[in-house]
Amino acid sequence: xxxxxxxxxxxxxxxxxxxxxxxxxxxxxxxxxxxxxxxxxxxxxxxxxxxxxxxxxxxxxxxxxxxxxxxxxxxxxxxxxxxxxxxxxxxxxxxxxxxxxxxxxxxxxxxxxxxxxxxxxxxxxxxxxxxxxxxxxxxxxxxxxxxxxxxxxxxxxxxxxxxxxxxxxxxxxxxxxxxxxxxxxxxxxxxxxxxxxxxxxxxxxxxxxxxxxxxxxxxxxxxxxxxxxxxxxxxxxxxxxxxxxxxxxxxxxxxxxxxxxxxxxxxxxxxxxxxxxxxxxxxxxxxxxxxxxxxxxxxxxxxxxxxxxxxxxxxxxxxxxxxxxxxxxxxxxxxxxxxxxxxxxxxxxxxxxxxxxxxxxxxxxxxxxxxxxxxxxxxxxxxxxxxxxxxxxxxxxxxxxxxxxxxxxxxxxxxxxxxxxxxxxxxxxxxxxxxxxxxxxxxxxxxxxxxxxxxxxxxxxxxxxxxxxxxxxxxxxxxxxxxxxxxxxxxxxxxxxxxxxxxxxxxxxxxxxxxxxxxxxxxxxxxxxxxxxxxxxxxxxxxxxxxxxxxxxxxxxxxxx
Amino acid sequence: xxxxxxxxxxxxxxxxxxxxxxxxxxxxxxxxxxxxxxxxxxxxxxxxxxxxxxxxxxxxxxxxxxxxxxxxxxxxxxxxxxxxxxxxxxxxxxxxxxxxxxxxxxxxxxxxxxxxxxxxxxxxxxx
Numbered sequence: 001x002x003x004x005x006x007x008x009x010x011x012x013x014x015x016x017x018x019x020x021x022x023x024x025x026x027x028x029x030x031x032x033x034x035x036x037x038x039x040x041x042x043x044x045x046x047x048x049x050x051x052x053x054x055x056x057x058x059x060x061x062x063x064x065x066x067x068x069x070x071x072x073x074x075x076x077x078x079x080x081x082x083x084x085x086x087x088x089x090x091x092x093x094x095x096x097x098x099x100x101x102x103x104x105x106x107x108x109x110x111x112x113x114x115x116x117x118x119x120x121x122x123x124x125x126x127x128x129x130x131x132x133x134x135x136x137x138x139x140x141x142x143x144x145x146x147x148x149x150x151x152x153x154x155x156x157x158x159x160x161x162x163x164x165x166x167x168x169x170x171x172x173x174x175x176x177x178x179x180x181x182x183x184x185x186x187x188x189x190x191x192x193x194x195x196x197x198x199x200x201x202x203x204x205x206x207x208x209x210x211x212x213x214x215x216x217x218x219x220x221x222x223x224x225x226x227x228x229x230x231x232x233x234x235x236x237x238x239x240x241x242x243x244x245x246x247x248x249x250x251x252x253x254x255x256x257x258x259x260x261x262x263x264x265x266x267x268x269x270x271x272x273x274x275x276x277x278x279x280x281x282x283x284x285x286x287x288x289x290x291x292x293x294x295x296x297x298x299x300x301x302x303x304x305x306x307x308x309x310x311x312x313x314x315x316x317x318x319x320x321x322x323x324x325x326x327x328x329x330x331x332x333x334x335x336x337x338x339x340x341x342x343x344x345x346x347x348x349x350x351x352x353x354x355x356x357x358x359x360x361x362x363x364x365x366x367x368x369x370x371x372x373x374x375x376x377x378x379x380x381x382x383x384x385x386x387x388x389x390x391x392x393x394x395x396x397x398x399x400x401x402x403x404x405x406x407x408x409x410x411x412x413x414x415x416x417x418x419x420x421x422x423x424x425x426x427x428x429x430x431x432x433x434x435x436x437x438x439x440x441x442x443x444x445x446x447x448x449x450x451x452x453x454x455x456x457x458x459x460x461x462x463x464x465x466x467x468x469x470x471x472x473x474x475x476x477x478x479x480x481x482x483x484x485x486x487x488x489x490x491x492x493x494x495x496x497x498x499x500x501x502x503x504x505x506x507x508x509x510x511x512x513x514x515x516x517x518x519x520x521x522x523x524x525x526x527x528x529x530x531x532x533x534x535x536x537x538x539x540x541x542x543x544x545x546x547x548x549x550x551x552x553x554x555x556x557x558x559x560x561x
Numbered sequence: 562x563x564x565x566x567x568x569x570x571x572x573x574x575x576x577x578x579x580x581x582x583x584x585x586x587x588x589x590x591x592x593x594x595x596x597x598x599x600x601x602x603x604x605x606x607x608x609x610x611x612x613x614x615x616x617x618x619x620x621x622x623x624x625x626x627x628x629x630x631x632x633x634x635x636x637x638x639x640x641x642x643x644x645x646x647x648x649x650x651x652x653x654x655x656x657x658x659x660x661x662x663x664x665x666x667x668x669x670x671x672x673x674x675x676x677x678x679x680x681x682x683x684x685x686x687x688x
Binding site: 124125126128222226246268269270306307308310414424425426427492 | 625626627648649655656657658659660679680681682683
């Protein structure tokens with residue numbers, strides 16, 4: 001890390017202070033009790049006297065409370081104590097990683113390469129991840145001022161609400177980490193490539209300073225980072241990491257002082273296994289997008305929007321919360337995309353955009369990654385369409401992005417019989433038609449509404465000034481020449497990427513800002529890296545790049561403890 | 562894992578027909594348990610009682626997937642039997658491999674659902 005830029009002072013930084021003050025934690029609970037399993041039941045909602053561990057009834061479940069103490073949060077029930085006789089087996093490792101995803105698998109391999117005996121326990125039957133691109137900064141080809149300018153850009157993208165130290169940590173270590181992931185995934189049989197700097201064309205210069213990138217690409221689809229992590233897991237197995245699949249973690253093991261000693265997981269036969277971790281437990285369980293109550297509480301914006309993942313129920317949040325961790329304040333950063341309906345390279349191109357019914361709704365220079373904010377009502381639910389005519393290749397040639405010619409668009413057309421390549425065939429949603437009304441039917445909009453919208457848009461274009469939404473004149477091209485094209489996109493939740501309070505070692509901090517011994521949080525469960533309303537697409541692949549980098553660093557750190 | 566139902570679809574259908582013809586289904590449901598749920602049970606039509614799935618505990622709980630496998634066989638065998646299903650094999654997929662929880666799609670006391678549908682155009686008929 002670039003140490004000279006900021007003071008490593010002992011005082012709590014602004015980000016941490018804010019999370020401790022307004023985040024969700026057990027501060028009041030801990031102030032009254034020493035914590036640990038022995039205290040279970042003392043503060044049950046029922047007000048009943050304390051009962052021995054293991055005998056509490058379901059209706060006496062202790063649940064979390066909101067930061068002001070006013071609301072009880074049913075989505076964070078206190079784990080029920082598990083009796084020793086329910087534990088079928090106890091296994092001991094140096095490091096136990098929970099979750100085999102884009103941060104968990106790298107963390108496990110990194111720890112093993114640094115001499116640790118490592119176990120990974122995973123709820124799913126194999127390693128899982130989403131997406132394709134992961135990015136890092138290539139320090140060798142980047143100007144120092146450029147790296148700092150990029151850090152500043154990312155902080156601004158997060159509305160200055162993130163933890164700058166974590167952004168810098170990514171900036172100064174991600175090149176090394178992403179390169180390492182590429183190399184190790186290849187060893188496991190992955191066809192992963194380094195796309196380097198060209199795909200980051202928009203940020204090759206930041207504030208005029210030159211930059212270079214390492215960009216891992218696990219595509220083309222249907223090959224994704226999920227396959228990539230399965231290949232990386234093979235390398236990890238060869239390095240001695242033991243994987244335990246179909247075993248969700250249900251409880252952290254803590255001693256009386258609150259130190260995390262291990263984790264208990266439940267097998268599909270209903271039996272529990274206790275995994276003791278001599279050096280630390282690394283939680284890499286991902287987000288909570290499939291936990292409706294939790295999602296509605298922290299990100300009410302996405303109530304009506306679809307989900308791109310399954311079984312992301314926030315397990316790690318519950319585990320770490322009850323171990324003393326702090327969840328970032330309400331208003332979590334969300335990520336909503338659709339790179340499948342049509343070419344990804346055209347997603348931000350400012351063609352006429354219409355809502356689900358067929359009405360123009362925005363100045364189209366707003367990026368796809370932000371459009372969810374205009375489409376979050378129950379009726380639109382993330383649906384919109386990009387509309388253009390057959391002159392698009394010539395008329396939009398100078399726009400940012402990359403145009404795909406009509407022949408290439410057929411690859412994204414469900415109605416076109418040509419064989420599909422590099423796409424999820426069941427999710428393509430691009431259409432062509434000879435009339436606007438016919439196009440409307442294909443993109444499931446109202447024909448009369450779309451026809452009126454196009455008519456009005458063409459008037460605006462002809463006037464040379466967008467008096468409806470103020471789009472720049474050089475982004476105004478008419479929709480007049482058949483055939484007409486429509487890409488029906490549907491943004492859904494890719495990830496929720498706010499998490500829980502950690503320090504630069506990715507060690508969980510408690511409500512007093514003190515590290516919780518033995519507990520580390522990475523990936524989308526880790527907090528502090530974002531802070532805005534939406535995930536920024538400034539660096540293409542930042543999310544996976546962050547997961548790899550913090551997995552790589554944390555695995556090594558915990559192995560060396 | 563022990564099986565009590567013939568694993569092949571044709572044989573299973575035969576069992577279904579025979580039990581339906583004998584009229585044993587409803588009678589079995591009537592005697593099996595006091596809950597209303599049993600009346601909408603597809604299994605009950607085959608003479609299977611509540612207890613066989615839900616156990617004898619006073620408080621009935623959701624049936625674990627292991628219970629399904631006990632009669633219907635191992636997941637990998639099921640996946641092999643549906644390998645030719647178009648457009649893709651529902652029992653071997655990129656989300657869960659062969660280990661998708663049966664209960665996510667196949668419901669016993671209400672209409673089954675296609676878990677793939679919100680995201681994919683896989684129009685499976687889910688029995």
